[in-house]
Amino acid sequence: MADDRITHWAGNYLAIHQEGRWEYVSRVRGIGAAVILAIDTGGEGDDHVILVEQYRMALKANCIEMPAGLVGDNTERETPEEAAAKELEEETGYRAGRIDNLGRFCSSPGMTSETFTLFRATGLEKVGAGGGTHHENITVHRVPLGRIAEFVAAQREAGLVIDVRIMALLGAGWLDTAP
DSSP states (O other), X not given: OOXXXXXXXXXXXXXEEEETTEEEEEEGGGOEEEEEEEEEOTTTSSOEEXXXXXXXXXXXXXXXXXXXXXXSXXXXXXXXXXXXXXXXXXXXXXXXXXXXXXXXXXXXXXTBOOEEEEEEEESOEEOSOOOOSTTTOOEEEEEEGGGHHHHHHHHHHTTOEEOHHHHHHHHHTTTOOOO
């Protein structure tokens, strides 16, 4: 079977393709993403989840998300685990004592071929300020697990967009810190 894919445009990170009547976006060079569900047991009795807030150009709004980043965007030899550890520390200032791979997922399979590997990070230690790289301007939120719904409602009321992965994980029971 011949490859009938037409690439209409390709940039540094994205490409737009068409196969038959289907149009979709892909990451160039096979780049994937690492998403981190960071759980801080922190010592005060209640577990917290570490979330990030950053402006997303495509949405023209700030978005509440789990820390995440591209795998191999700066080095071809980076593993998803290495990217997860790097992005967690860079974006949030936390270093994980343990990172567990929860599997590969897709975010919008009708529009993009992008997949991400989800990691659960535990045993967190605050080692820096976070905030991302000089062009990201990330705000870090440490939210008690028992108050996620309240936090999300307040952020939506304030006009922020919420990444659906936050909502889906709350119902899946993946917040448990047990391996």
